Amino acid sequence: MFERKHPERNKKEPAENAEAAAEEIPQVAEDAADAAKWVDQLAQLLAERDELRDTLIRRQADFENFRKRIERERLDDSRRAMGHLLHEILPVLDNFERALAANNDPAYEEHRRGFELIYRQLWETLARQGLERIDATGKAFDPHTQHAMERVETEEYEDGTVLETLQPGYSFRGKVLRPAAVRVAVHSAAKSSPVRDPVN
Numbered sequence: 001m002f003e004r005k006h007p008e009r010n011k012k013e014p015a016e017n018a019e020a021a022a023e024e025i026p027q028v029a030e031d032a033a034d035a036a037k038w039v040d041q042l043a044q045l046l047a048e049r050d051e052l053r054d055t056l057i058r059r060q061a062d063f064e065n066f067r068k069r070i071e072r073e074r075l076d077d078s079r080r081a082m083g084h085l086l087h088e089i090l091p092v093l094d095n096f097e098r099a100l101a102a103n104n105d106p107a108y109e110e111h112r113r114g115f116e117l118i119y120r121q122l123w124e125t126l127a128r129q130g131l132e133r134i135d136a137t138g139k140a141f142d143p144h145t146q147h148a149m150e151r152v153e154t155e156e157y158e159d160g161t162v163l164e165t166l167q168p169g170y171s172f173r174g175k176v177l178r179p180a181a182v183r184v185a186v187h188s189a190a191k192s193s194p195v196r197d198p199v200n
Helices: 007-102 106-128
Strands: 131-134 146-153 162-167 169-172 175-178 180-186
Touching (some): 007 106, 007 175
Antiparallel strands (some): 131 169, 162 180
């Protein structure tokens, strides 16, 4: 009924278990070393991946900055070229205005109207490109946009007031292409005024 215990067999079993365990220890150590290698390799690969991702992000940012800089330079070059062309056309505008102001003969009225239409069309085309006339008459002298050709002593106007525009000035997209040539009022007591005197 009851199984009889053999004390000798019981003594053998732990010895066999210990032997088997001793045989497994090197295998477990080897497996642990392999696992540590795999963990190290995984960590290294993850670090490389992160580094490559950071490099890619930096390269994309550099490329975007490069693209924006090229676009800005292209726009600046285009504006410089347009500004140069407009500067060359300014004498044509001046001559148009002189011709229209000089001839008031009724016999040429039809021709005059034709020239006025051509002038208006030319001016509108240039204005659409960004050309603006510098309005100076009646305003305070501004050395950044005006060039004082003559100083007139008078008490009728405030010191430094532009009395007359001798030649119109023009700006293109906020930059002065040609300053307005003006006649400026000065008070006799203010001869040492800060108005530029281009004659001297």
